[in-house]
Amino acid sequence: MELNAMLHIDQLNFEFASHPLFRQFSLRLGTGITWLRGENGAGKTTLLKLAGGALTPHGGSIRLDGIEIHAQPLAYRLRCHYCGGDTPQLPWLTVREILDLHLSLYPATDAALLNAELRALHLLPTLDQPVTTLSLGQHKKMQLALALALPVRLLLIDEPFNGLDVDAVAYLRAQLSAPERLARQCTVLTSHLDPMLPLAQTVQL
Amino acid sequence: MTPTLPPYLRFRARMARQALLRIIPSLSSSLEIILVGFAPVVIGLLACIALPGLFAATLAWPQALALVLAQVLVATAPVWLMRKHLHPADVTLWTRTLPISPRLRWSADAMVAGIIVGPVAVAFAISTTIWFYQWPDWLRPVAPTALVLTALSLLLAWLLSTLVLARRSRMPAARKPGRARPAPTSYAPGAARVPKPLYQWRQLFWLPFWRGDDVVGIQQTLLLIGAALGVTAWMWHPPLVPPALWAACSALALMLLTDRGDKAVAEQIARLRPVAAAWPIDAQRLFRAAIMLSLLPGLCVLAWFAALTLGRAAAGYSTTVAIVWLCFAAIAQIAIVALRGLSARGRTALVIGAILILTAIGSELWN
Numbered sequence: 172m173e174l175n176a177m178l179h180i181d182q183l184n185f186e187f188a189s190h191p192l193f194r195q196f197s198l199r200l201g202t203g204i205t206w207l208r209g210e211n212g213a214g215k216t217t218l219l220k221l222a223g224g225a226l227t228p229h230g231g232s233i234r235l236d237g238i239e240i241h242a243q244p245l246a247y248r249l250r251c252h253y254c255g256g257d258t259p260q261l262p263w264l265t266v267r268e269i270l271d272l273h274l275s276l277y278p279a280t281d282a283a284l285l286n287a288e289l290r291a292l293h294l295l296p297t298l299d300q301p302v303t304t305l306s307l308g309q310h311k312k313m314q315l316a317l318a319l320a321l322p323v324r325l326l327l328i329d330e331p332f333n334g335l336d337v338d339a340v341a342y343l344r345a346q347l348s349a350p351e352r353l354a355r356q357c358t359v360l361t362s363h364l365d366p367m368l369p370l371a372q373t374v375q376l
Numbered sequence: 377m378t379p380t381l382p383p384y385l386r387f388r389a390r391m392a393r394q395a396l397l398r399i400i401p402s403l404s405s406s407l408e409i410i411l412v413g414f415a416p417v418v419i420g421l422l423a424c425i426a427l428p429g430l431f432a433a434t435l436a437w438p439q440a441l442a443l444v445l446a447q448v449l450v451a452t453a454p455v456w457l458m459r460k461h462l463h464p465a466d467v468t469l470w471t472r473t474l475p476i477s478p479r480l481r482w483s484a485d486a487m488v489a490g491i492i493v494g495p496v497a498v499a500f501a502i503s504t505t506i507w508f509y510q511w512p513d514w515l516r517p518v519a520p521t522a523l524v525l526t527a528l529s530l531l532l533a534w535l536l537s538t539l540v541l542a543r544r545s546r547m548p549a550a551r552k553p554g555r556a557r558p559a560p561t562s563y564a565p566g567a568a569r570v571p572k573p574l575y576q577w578r579q580l581f582w583l584p585f586w587r588g589d590d591v592v593g594i595q596q597t598l599l600l601i602g603a604a605l606g607v608t609a610w611m612w613h614p615p616l617v618p619p620a621l622w623a624a625c626s627a628l629a630l631m632l633l634t635d636r637g638d639k640a641v642a643e644q645i646a647r648l649r650p651v652a653a654a655w656p657i658d659a660q661r662l663f664r665a666a667i668m669l670s671l672l673p674g675l676c677v678l679a680w681f682a683a684l685t686l687g688r689a690a691a692g693y694s695t696t697v698a699i700v701w702l703c704f705a706a707i708a709q710i711a712i713v714a715l716r717g718l719s720a721r722g723r724t725a726l727v728i729g730a731i732l733i734l735t736a737i738g739s740e741l742w743n
Binding site (some may be wrong): 196220223224225226227245246248249251253260261262263264267268270271272274275277282285286288290293296298299301303 | 559560561562564565566572575576579580583584587588590606650651653654655656657658
């Protein structure tokens with residue numbers, strides 16, 4: 172694992188005003204799926220956000236493919252994507268506008284692949300709907316369709332199965348465990364239930 | 377045993393109190409500056425607030441009706457402006473499912489309207505007392521009618537305020553939405569038609585101000601039109617109104633245009649910052665561009681003023697004053713967006729100070 176590590180987290184420090192969360196925390200992750208486990212409040216989502224660049228650590232370093240998150244923030248973020256949150260972050264946009272915006276952020280994205288993901292998750296009819304009119308499950312599907320289509324090396328998915336119907340869960344499992352994806356991408360996901368995926372690593376927080 | 381309010385009425389009263397508590401700090405930070413800068417105007421407005429209703433008693437009924445209705449609208453304005461705080465969208469959505477009788481809902485709306493219209497009624501009472509103490513000749517023969525009209529306008533304002541709140545909280549009628557076009561069957565990206573920075577600015581700093589409950593787009597449009605019309609009237613200088621008044625209106629609309637626009641952009645940046653932190657873009661650059669673009673409406677007004685003054689031969693006005701006014705207005709615009717570390721009080725002082733100085737300079741334009 173050490174030789175093939177893609178994500179290096181070293182001596183990470185992070186604390187909230189009320190309590191410290193990570194002290195001198197280190198982690199190495201390679202390609203394949205990593206299941207991040209822990210009780211509520213253990214810091215699973217915070218760790219994903221730290222690794223995704225959405226939160227700034229108080230100390231330590233995070234490197235993806237040798238790119239340090241603070242030294243080359245744009246190059247780092249172009250290689251990773253955080254998929255999470257149950258409420259729309261840009262509530263004034265439609266589904267199509269959110270997808271378009273992300274395609275402008277990640278220009279190497281294959282639009283045909285995104286179209287296929289949207290079709291498989293039955294989201295095409297919702298394209299022109301305001302994102303606030305989506306159900307919890309549809310919102311999660313939109314996030315996942317985007318996450319599966321983005322050409323990133325590190326994919327961070329927070330509670331991927333929350334709110335999904337049975338077909339969507341089966342489809343997501345098939346996509347995440349596709350050999351081609353396992354070989355090229357490091358996927359980190361949080362889940363309170365066994366994700367029933369071919370895991371490369373399990374991390375208990 | 378003292379009678380207690382039903383829980384729903386207590387809840388609505390607490391919500392109204394919270395709405396007032398949210399607004400009072402923003403007012404109190406600028407209140408002393410407003411009092412120092414505009415004390416005579418504030419006292420004058422307070423004294424005159426009941427005048428239209430009292431004076432209506434001396435007029436024929438069509439004019440009297442128009443004046444009373446205008447007074448009703450003025451007294452209803454606070455509730456209309458605060459309706460989203462008194463009935464927050466998420467709370468409204470949640471309370472619709474609760475077993476609350478229509479009578480209790482109406483009682484709550486009437487009570488909350490009373491909480492807000494009450495202080496307005498006190499201001500009207502003070503103004504009425506001042507006029508009765510002054511006892512002008514025109515008031516003496518119509519005093520009882522004038523009092524009745526004032527009381528009636530306040531009652532109507534309370535009723536209208538109650539209706540405003542009830543309308544905000546009502547359950548929308550079930551309507552089958554008409555489909556304008558068939559549901560999409562495939563996705564193709566549509567972002568490449570415009571340059572990427574412009575596209576991202578539009579999605580993140582233009583659309584949010586025009587959609588949902590956001591009124592910033594409409595507010596800025598009205599201020600822009602107001603400032604442009606103010607400048608036009610100032611340069612047209614119709615005989616009945618002193619040009620200095622148009623100068624004051626133009627300065628007020630111009631400074632509010634930039635101040636409100638910059639404030640809206642600052643709030644949007646605060647909203648986007650945690651989201652954009654994970655995006656592979658230079659968010660600071662985008663935010664700086666959005667801040668710079670918030671100057672554009674004010675610059676359009678300045679360009680319009682320059683076209684009307686410097687773009688033609690001077691006819692009775694001072695070109696030097698016009699240039700000084702333009703330069704100071706431009707500096708004030710830049711100061712508003714550049715001095716982002718100012719406290720709320722410092723910012724209010726900057727805006728009000730700029731309005732006063734621009735008015736003073738502008739009053740010399742036609743001298």
